[in-house]
Amino acid sequence: xxxxxxQVRHVARLARLHLSDDEVARFAxxxxxxxxxxxxxxxxxxxxxxPAEQFITARNVFREDIVKASxxxxxxxxxxxxxxxxxxxxxxxxG
Amino acid sequence: MSDxxxxxxxxxxxxxxxxxxxxxxxTSKALKLAATEGRELNAFITLCEEKALRQAAxxxxxxxxxxxxxxxxxxxxxxxxxxxxxxxxxxxxxxILDGYIPPFDATVVTRxxxxxxxxxxxTNMDEFAMGSSNENSYFGPVKNxxxxxxxxxxxxxGSAAVVAQGIVPLSLGSETGxxxxxxxxxxxxxxxxxxxxxxxxxxxxxxxxxxxxISPFARSAEDLALLYxxxxxxxxxxxxxxxxxxxxxxxxxxxxxxxxIGLPKEYFAEGIDADxxxxxxxxxxxxxxxxxxxxxxxxxxTNKAIPTYxxxxxxxxxxxxxxxxxxxxxxxxSNDRSLEAMYSDTRESGFGPEVKRRIMLGTYALSSGYYxxxxxxxxxxxxxxxxxxxxxxxxxxxxxxPTSPTPAFKLGEKxxxxxAMYLSDVYxxxxxxxxxxxxxxxxGESSDGLPIGVQCIAASFGESLLFQIANHLVPRA
Numbered sequence: 001x002x003x004x005x006x007q008v009r010h011v012a013r014l015a016r017l018h019l020s021d022d023e024v025a026r027f028a029x030x031x032x033x034x035x036x037x038x039x040x041x042x043x044x045x046x047x048x049x050x051p052a053e054q055f056i057t058a059r060n061v062f063r064e065d066i067v068k069a070s071x072x073x074x075x076x077x078x079x080x081x082x083x084x085x086x087x088x089x090x091x092x093x094x095g
Numbered sequence: 096m097s098d099x100x101x102x103x104x105x106x107x108x109x110x111x112x113x114x115x116x117x118x119x120x121x122t123s124k125a126l127k128l129a130a131t132e133g134r135e136l137n138a139f140i141t142l143c144e145e146k147a148l149r150q151a152a153x154x155x156x157x158x159x160x161x162x163x164x165x166x167x168x169x170x171x172x173x174x175x176x177x178x179x180x181x182x183x184x185x186x187x188x189x190x191i192l193d194g195y196i197p198p199f200d201a202t203v204v205t206r207x208x209x210x211x212x213x214x215x216x217x218t219n220m221d222e223f224a225m226g227s228s229n230e231n232s233y234f235g236p237v238k239n240x241x242x243x244x245x246x247x248x249x250x251x252x253g254s255a256a257v258v259a260q261g262i263v264p265l266s267l268g269s270e271t272g273x274x275x276x277x278x279x280x281x282x283x284x285x286x287x288x289x290x291x292x293x294x295x296x297x298x299x300x301x302x303x304x305x306x307x308x309i310s311p312f313a314r315s316a317e318d319l320a321l322l323y324x325x326x327x328x329x330x331x332x333x334x335x336x337x338x339x340x341x342x343x344x345x346x347x348x349x350x351x352x353x354x355x356i357g358l359p360k361e362y363f364a365e366g367i368d369a370d371x372x373x374x375x376x377x378x379x380x381x382x383x384x385x386x387x388x389x390x391x392x393x394x395x396x397t398n399k400a401i402p403t404y405x406x407x408x409x410x411x412x413x414x415x416x417x418x419x420x421x422x423x424x425x426x427x428x429s430n431d432r433s434l435e436a437m438y439s440d441t442r443e444s445g446f447g448p449e450v451k452r453r454i455m456l457g458t459y460a461l462s463s464g465y466y467x468x469x470x471x472x473x474x475x476x477x478x479x480x481x482x483x484x485x486x487x488x489x490x491x492x493x494x495x496x497p498t499s500p501t502p503a504f505k506l507g508e509k510x511x512x513x514x515a516m517y518l519s520d521v522y523x524x525x526x527x528x529x530x531x532x533x534x535x536x537x538x539g540e541s542s543d544g545l546p547i548g549v550q551c552i553a554a555s556f557g558e559s560l561l562f563q564i565a566n567h568l569v570p571r572a
Contacts, residue, residue: 008455015413015458016420017451018439027455030513034456037514038402038469044476051474061334075198081427088422091434 002032098128098261103571104170104318105345107264108211111154111169112162118151118169122213125171128262129216136238136247138256140176141183141217147171150213165211166325172207173257173266176217177224178309179298180204187300188222188232188250191445192425201298202333203267203309203326210325215263218253222447223416224274224302226250227519230510231449238506239282241546245503248278251312255282258312265322266312271303272404273498273523275310276535280498280548283537285319285565286312288523290555291530292337295330301415303408304335306527316536316565320344323558339556350563356382357392357491362522364398368501370541375497378538378549378568382495385567392487392494396480397525401517403480404524406460406473412450413457419445452513477528484529488554493564496522498535498548526552534561536568 008028012019019027073086082089110116126144133139154162154169162168174180177187179197186192200208207214221231229237229252237252239245240260247256251268255278258266268275270288279286287310294309301307309326313319324345329338358379363372379389421427421441429440446454460469487494499519509516526533532555535548549568553560 003459007459011455011459011462014462015454016417016435016438016442017446017454018436018443019451020443023448023451027452030452031456031459033514034405034517035459038406041399041402041406041472041476042468044396044399044472044479046472046475046479049475050478051471063331071198076423079195079198079424081421081425082430090422091430091432091437093434 003028003035099125099171099264100261100314102264103315104167104264104313105321107170108166108168111211112165114159116169118154118213119148121169122147122151122171122215125215125263129257132260133216133257133262136240136256136260137235138219138237138253138260138262139173139216140186140188140219140234140253143180143183143214143216146182147213147215150208154211154213162211166321167207168211170212170265171215171263172212173216173218173254173263174204174214175220175251175254175266175268177220177269177300178203178267180214180217183217185217186233187224188220188234189445189447189450190233190426191419191441195424197298199298202295202330204298206326212325218251218257218266220253221250222450223300223412224250224269224271225412225449225453227273227277227516228504228506228509229253230506231447233447236506239503241283242503244505245545246281246506248281248503250274251278251310254312255279255284255286258282258284258314264314264318267326268310268312269299270308270310270527271306271408272527273520275312276498276523276533276548276550277519279312279535279537280546281503283546284312284314285316285537286310286535287319287323287558287561288526288533289323289327289558290532292335293327293339293532293556293558295328295333295336297330297332303411304415305407305411306530315571316562316569317345317348317571319565320348320562342559344559344562347559348563348566350567354387354492354564355490356387356389357487357494358389359392359394359397359487359494359496361394361397362496366500366518367497368541370502371497371500371547374539374547375495375549378495381568389495390491392491394483394487394525396476396483399476400480400524400528401521403473403476404520404528405456405517406469407477407528409453409457410460410470411457413454413461416450416454449513480525481529484531492553492560494552496550496552498522498550502541502545502547522550531555532558532561534565536565538568
């Protein structure tokens, strides 16, 4: 089933991507082709089958709760596009 | 100027340990080649000259007793630019990480440096490791050293090109669905996708966490084994890494028994290039005449690997790449508007078309109303595929197949057809989904002189057997 441009815009909003109109049209076309191909999976009987999740390391990993040094605060904050000594700065969220 | 096509990493490390060669000389030569031939191929994003020369000098000045303990003493190496290395930018082939300098070293970097390797540069790659041709890089495509009009493969195209050109004897790439094996096949190298969990991913930028593995390239099975032994092992910083007692792979390269080898018939279906099929047949005959038993086996879900892989990898990518939002590092757009506009505009301008396509596909597959039909279904099919492999390894020691359905394709040939590009992973994605190790072995050429790769797949932690079969098929000159 073809993906509509409205569906593409909805998914783009969920993914926080501000797509151009051209991109919306292109992704509607391309994703329709890819999803048609992916629909081949529906031919595989999997009724009641277990999903593969973490199949190789399917075990709990415990460690002692010991305080260790983390990266220096300044080393991390200085990488941000906008920050001060203690915080990352982002555009205003409230009023 | 001679290059690293004729001297192996094993030989360099021997020379440096014994004091017959200088780490600074080997490093300077690699840096010089990187600045000339590496630039022509567009294979590097960043050269790490200052630190490399400092590391090399420290090795030369070390006491002979300490130097004798370094398995990679003075060996120049390149890293794919999604592996964290302090003091130099890490781009992941993207615009969105503009100006980012990792504040910590990846665990593989720490292990390499402790082993005496010298990191000379960060290599070009498909953006966030998404691609099979290296054409999805913000920094432009890499050229295949064998034929510069062709793709080196992807996503670790830069790491493959620098070893194939002889700029360095070794490099690290990363694998998610074939991103080291396929470029190894396209460039005529050995490339290993380790068992899931064998190598720590601490400091590797995540793409699809349930298959990502840091993976080595080399020009011989011996060098590949040497590098793999250094980087493999448990790490407290990666809870998916596995404690396993790794042997000294390079010292046990002799195959000392006759193997049972399976040819999965589904890997020889439509779309396979005639020269590739003939090459596999030649490998089969060589193995048979050496006394190994070859039999046909069936892995019926093979043709479902690409749809399964693209659902799972894209879903995981859409979650993993949510962290690139303009807040903590890299690019930021529309700072004067709302928070959501800042996120959406930063991501729109920072990501390239293929990354957006995968994020869109993954977000759709995980979205309300579609999760069961796509992600859950794909996870169930994946589990059945894993069982198919498990079952086949009860009757054979190894599976033998092509690495890629064709030799290297032309740059530009597939870039406008995402699905055709995805299908070039058809023989590599199954082992990635099952978590088992696989190797690409350079075995002959096509009629127009392009390298062809033979793939061997083993059961989990069967790397030793993979190095042995590689060394058996292509003994060191």
